Each structure stands twice: as structure tokens, then as C-alpha cells.
Amino acid sequence: MPNRSTSHSDAVSPVTIDELEQRVEAWVSSTEGTAQLLATKDAARIAAEKVTTDAQVEIEQLRQTVTL
Amino acid sequence: MTTYEVEDYSVSNLGARLNRHSHQGEGYSEAKSHLSYFDEYFSSVGAKTILTERPYTDRDYLEDYAAYYARCHAEYGRRCARLHFFSRGFDTTLISKAIEGDAAAVDTLKTSYLGFVVVKPLPSTVIGRTCLVTYGNVGRDRAFPTTRTYTVHIFGIELTVQSLPFQEQDTDVAACATSALWSVFNATGHLFQHHIPSPAEITKAAASSQRLVNRTLPAGDGLTAEQMADAIRSVSLEPLYINAKNLELLLISACAYLRAKIPCLLMGAIFECIPGTPRRRLGHHAIALAGFGVPKGPAVSYDTALFSAPSTTRIYAHDDQVGPFSRLQIDRTQPYPLLTSWIDRNKNRGNVFFEPEILLVPLYHKIRVPITSVISTIAALDRWLETARKVKVLSLADQIEWDIVLTENSDFKSDVYRDTTIISGFRKAILEDDLPRYLWRVSALSGGQRLFDLLFDATDLLQGGHITRGLPYSRAACLSIAVLAKNPAAQSYIKLTGNRGLEMALRWFANNALVF
Numbered sequence: 001m002p003n004r005s006t007s008h009s010d011a012v013s014p015v016t017i018d019e020l021e022q023r024v025e026a027w028v029s030s031t032e033g034t035a036q037l038l039a040t041k042d043a044a045r046i047a048a049e050k051v052t053t054d055a056q057v058e059i060e061q062l063r064q065t066v067t068l
Numbered sequence: 069m070t071t072y073e074v075e076d077y078s079v080s081n082l083g084a085r086l087n088r089h090s091h092q093g094e095g096y097s098e099a100k101s102h103l104s105y106f107d108e109y110f111s112s113v114g115a116k117t118i119l120t121e122r123p124y125t126d127r128d129y130l131e132d133y134a135a136y137y138a139r140c141h142a143e144y145g146r147r148c149a150r151l152h153f154f155s156r157g158f159d160t161t162l163i164s165k166a167i168e169g170d171a172a173a174v175d176t177l178k179t180s181y182l183g184f185v186v187v188k189p190l191p192s193t194v195i196g197r198t199c200l201v202t203y204g205n206v207g208r209d210r211a212f213p214t215t216r217t218y219t220v221h222i223f224g225i226e227l228t229v230q231s232l233p234f235q236e237q238d239t240d241v242a243a244c245a246t247s248a249l250w251s252v253f254n255a256t257g258h259l260f261q262h263h264i265p266s267p268a269e270i271t272k273a274a275a276s277s278q279r280l281v282n283r284t285l286p287a288g289d290g291l292t293a294e295q296m297a298d299a300i301r302s303v304s305l306e307p308l309y310i311n312a313k314n315l316e317l318l319l320i321s322a323c324a325y326l327r328a329k330i331p332c333l334l335m336g337a338i339f340e341c342i343p344g345t346p347r348r349r350l351g352h353h354a355i356a357l358a359g360f361g362v363p364k365g366p367a368v369s370y371d372t373a374l375f376s377a378p379s380t381t382r383i384y385a386h387d388d389q390v391g392p393f394s395r396l397q398i399d400r401t402q403p404y405p406l407l408t409s410w411i412d413r414n415k416n417r418g419n420v421f422f423e424p425e426i427l428l429v430p431l432y433h434k435i436r437v438p439i440t441s442v443i444s445t446i447a448a449l450d451r452w453l454e455t456a457r458k459v460k461v462l463s464l465a466d467q468i469e470w471d472i473v474l475t476e477n478s479d480f481k482s483d484v485y486r487d488t489t490i491i492s493g494f495r496k497a498i499l500e501d502d503l504p505r506y507l508w509r510v511s512a513l514s515g516g517q518r519l520f521d522l523l524f525d526a527t528d529l530l531q532g533g534h535i536t537r538g539l540p541y542s543r544a545a546c547l548s549i550a551v552l553a554k555n556p557a558a559q560s561y562i563k564l565t566g567n568r569g570l571e572m573a574l575r576w577f578a579n580n581a582l583v584f
Contacts, residue, residue: 044451067290
């Protein structure tokens with residue numbers, strides 16, 4: 001990737017790509033980072049599954065008569 | 069000959085008109101909650117004049133008349149009256165001038181038109197097809213995407229009103245569920261080009277494959293959600309059920325579909341909670357969601373991700389027990405989260421609540437990917453990006469806030485065409501891109517600034533990841549995500565999440581790292 005600045009008038013602090021790559025590499029290769037990646041992997045899967053569970057409609061709900 | 073009468077607007081004049089044009093001119097009870105609701109409504113939109121047109125042939129009433137009322141021994145009328153409402157005060161002189169072609173008089177009628185109420189010649193349930201302007205936006209931003217322009221002709225003069233039709237259930241050919249379905253079909257009929265059935269046709273279609281507990285007509289026993297879904301299938305649409313017990317999931321879903329101009333049906337229980345008396349469950353009810361208060365407050369979390377839609381404070385629905393565009397106020401401190409505009413047994417408003425249970429969305433068959441698939445992907449992506457933010461890989465001060473909307477290709481491209489804030493190159497590419505007819509557009513925002521949008525193909529196979537591409541707004545945010553997504557170790561952990569949409573989203577960032 002080109003080593004250009006990411007400066008932009010936005011919510012993200014401007015940093016160089018080299019710096020970003022070094023940050024990511026340092027994080028994923030650290031013990032703490034590995035633990036965080038593992039935890040996030042599980043948390044992301046659980047968060048995605050929760051939506052499906054929450055949205056599920058029970059058969060009894062479908063058979064309830066709307067009378068008012 | 070059609071007769072016209074003009075009088076000043078007042079609640080007593082309105083009540084008298086509803087009464088006079090009911091069966092035998094004496095059926096409408098002023099005790100019914102509709103009249104007080106209409107009065108509040110007309111006060112808020114500034115009604116000054118009522119113009120009564122009689123007789124008026126209403127297609128929907130005529131269908132029900134032919135299907136049911138005509139076979140009664142009692143002679144119920146075949147034709148209705150129609151009450152038109154205006155925000156300017158005038159008398160019959162102005163009508164005479166308008167008929168003679170006076171431009172100023174015609175202009176007064178056109179610019180002050182607030183819509184109409186058809187009065188059915190029935191003994192009690194007289195509120196027929198009603199198309200009224202929506203509440204204005206003074207002091208509050210409201211969105212009614214499900215409305216469209218209805219054209220009305222009186223004296224050869226064309227008047228228009230932006231609305232979604234409402235009518236009261238008559239309990240003979242229609243229950244509340246039927247009235248809600250009828251309102252919804254009035255919108256989807258134009259949106260997806262299907263026949264708009266009358267209330268009697270809807271009730272029969274609902275009972276065609278699953279027997280009702282009691283007889284089909286009279287329709288006093290109501291419908292189940294399954295039967296409402298059958299009515300939706302009868303107009304060649306597909307019903308989508310979403311459990312509405314989670315308020316945040318309900319609001320995210322309802323707002324996303326409503327913004328695509330698709331009204332949704334909401335079913336749930338009604339509770340009367342008068343202070344100092346035991347709570348009373350009044351029964352099950354169905355309403356047609358038509359609009360919402362534009363979310364303005366801080367984003368609200370669903371599970372751990374932040375979404376814009378749940379920060380809305382009100383939704384608006386056609387509730388046949390109340391009236392058109394009736395307000396449901398969101399109050400998370402109450403045992404039941406939606407405060408309705410129903411009146412309680414003491415004739416007061418503010419004590420009757422709605423506990424939502426099922427959101428039923430009528431969809432064109434090509435809209436295959438449900439919103440829950442999109443939220444699932446976003447929930448997983450949010451976890452990854454929030455972790456990256458916390459460890460400063462993604463340098464955002466605030467957690468990302470997500471906004472989801474279903475959109476049609478043409479509407480989406482028109483929006484992109486007007487938007488010059490997209491990173492150059494991407495705007496042109498997307499305008500030239502071959503996109504599906506329906507798209508889920510998910511916007512990521514932080515600190516009030518848009519970072520990027522992700523586009524999901526709403527017509528995709530369920531086994532697909534659905535993400536077609538993204539729209540970058542913040543170069544720095546997109547590049548940070550791209551660097552994370554390109555890292556081999558991070559990639560392997562992301563793959564282990566087992567979410568195809570998540571992988572596709574991050575792949576889009578990685579593949580575009582050089583151009584951000």
C-alpha cells in the first residue's frame with residue numbers, strides 16, 4: 001500500500017498507512033491482542049445469532065386472534 | 069344531482085354530519101372515540117371549513133355493499149356522503165366563484181385542501197375511506213414515507229392530498245386486522261402493482277385456507293397473524309414475520325421498511341393502566357404503521373451495537389379504534405413501551421398501552437433478504453470494529469452508530485447522484501454499476517459524521533453474503549478498516565466468526581485499500 005497520509009477532515013485521527021499497519025501487527029501478535037481477537041470472534045458470532053433468536057416468532061403467537 | 073353544503077368546521081358540526089349521513093341519520097354516537105380524535109387532529113392541521121358532497125359513490129364501500137350489505141332485509145344505502153376539509157374559511161359564494169372559473173377561488177380550494185372522510189350509510193361504524201393530510205412538522209420532525217398523492221375532483225376542480233387511506237372496522241365485513249390490512253394494501257397496491265381488495269374481500273381471503281374459529285362473515289371474531297399472512301399472499305406479496313417483543317429490534321425493522329414506503333402491520337396486546345386501579349388487558353389488536361418521528365436523540369443500543377432508529381420517540385399508525393396517523397409514544401420506563409391515543413373507560417387519554425408482539429411486513433417477492441440477516445451481519449461487524457476502536461487500531465472517538473434502510477435501485481442512485489460527499493471515483497463507479505432492484509443500505513456514523521455505507525443485495529439468495537459493495541465517505545476510517553482486514557492474522561480470526569456477510573464486508577475494505 002502507498003505510504004500516504006490518511007488525513008481527512010473527519011472523526012478519524014490522521015495517521016500514515018505504515019503506522020496503521022504497525023499498530024495492527026503489534027496488536028495481533030501480542031498476547032493480549034490474541035486474547036482479544038479470540039474473544040471478539042466468539043462475541044461477534046453470538047451477537048449475530050442473537051438477532052435470529054430475537055426475531056423468531058413462536059407458533060402460539062401466530063395463532064393468537066386479533067379481536068379488538 | 070350532487071348537492072354541496074358548506075359550513076364552518078367545529079366538532080359539533082362534524083359530529084352532526086357523521087350522524088346525519090349514517091343509516092337513518094341517527095346512528096353515529098358522539099361517545100365514540102373517533103370524534104374527539106378527529107377534533108384534535110383537525111385542530112392541529114387547522115381545519116376551518118367542511119364541504120359536504122352527497123351522494124358520493126365510494127368504490128370500497130360499494131364492493132362491501134355488493135358482497136354483504138345488499139342482502140340484508142333492512143335497506144342500507146348504496147351511496148355515501150363525502151366530507152371535505154379546508155384550512156381556509158369560506159362559504160358558498162366562494163364555491164360559486166370557483167365553479168365560474170375564478171382563479172383566486174380555485175386557488176383557495178386547492179391550497180387549503182386537507183383531505184376527506186367518506187361517511188358510510190351504516191348504523192354505527194360510519195367512518196369510511198379517509199384520506200387526510202399528515203401532521204405538519206412544526207416543532208417536530210415526522211416522516212410518513214408510506215403516503216402518496218390522492219387526487220380528488222369536485223366541481224371539475226382537481227384537488228390533491230398526500231395521505232394513506234384509513235377506515236374504521238365495521239365488525240360485519242371487517243375486524244381491526246382487516247382495516248389495518250386494507251390500509252397497508254392501499255400503499256403496497258401502488259408500490260408493487262397489485263389489486264387493492266375491499267375489506268370483505270380481505271376477510272374472505274384471510275379465511276380461505278385456515279378456518280376461522282367462528283364464521284367468516286360477520287367478521288366479529290377477528291383474524292390470527294397466520295390468516296393476515298394469507299391475506300397478504302392473496303395479493304401476491306410475501307409476509308415476513310418479525311418478533312416485536314424486543315422494542316429496539318422492532319424500531320430498527322419498522323423504520324427500515326417504512327422508509328422503503330412499505331407500511332407494516334403491528335400486532336400486540338392492549339392494556340389499560342389507570343393509576344390506582346389494577347391493570348386490565350383489553351385484548352389483541354392490529355394496527356398499520358404509517359410513519360415515525362425522525363430519530364434525533366443519541367443512538368440506542370440493540371445488544372451491544374448502536375442504532376439510530378430506536379432513538380425515535382414516536383411511531384404513527386392507522387389504528388381503527390382511534391383514527392388515522394394516531395400517535396404511539398415510546399416510553400421505556402412503562403411496563404408496556406407504547407403509549408397509545410386510546411381513551412380509557414373514564415374517557416381519558418394517556419392510560420392505554422400497546423405491548424408489541426409481531427411485526428408483519430408485506431413484501432414484493434424479490435425482496436428476499438430479511439432485515440434480520442442485515443442486522444446479524446452488522447452486529448458481528450460492530451463487534452470487530454468496536455474492538456479495533458478500543459485498541460486504537462481504528463481511531464474513532466465514539467462508537468459507530470448504524471442506520472439501516474431498504475431502498476430501490478432508482479431511489480438509491482438518485483440519492484447518490486445528489487451526494488457529492490462520497491470519495492471521488494466511488495460515486496461515478498456506483499452510478500454506472502449494475503445493481504439489483506432492491507438494496508439494503510447501511511450507513512456507519514461516528515461523532516455525527518458519516519464514515520461509509522455498505523450495500524446489501526436484498527434480492528440475493530439467503531446463503532449468499534448479500535454485500536455487493538460499499539460507499540466510502542471517510543478516507544481515514546475506511547483505510548484503517550482496510551488495514552485491519554488485510555492483516556493475515558486478523559483475517560483468520562474474522563473467518564472463524566463464521567459470518568459470510570462480515571467476511572464480504574471486510575473484503576470490500578481490503579480490496580479497496582489502495583484507492584481510499
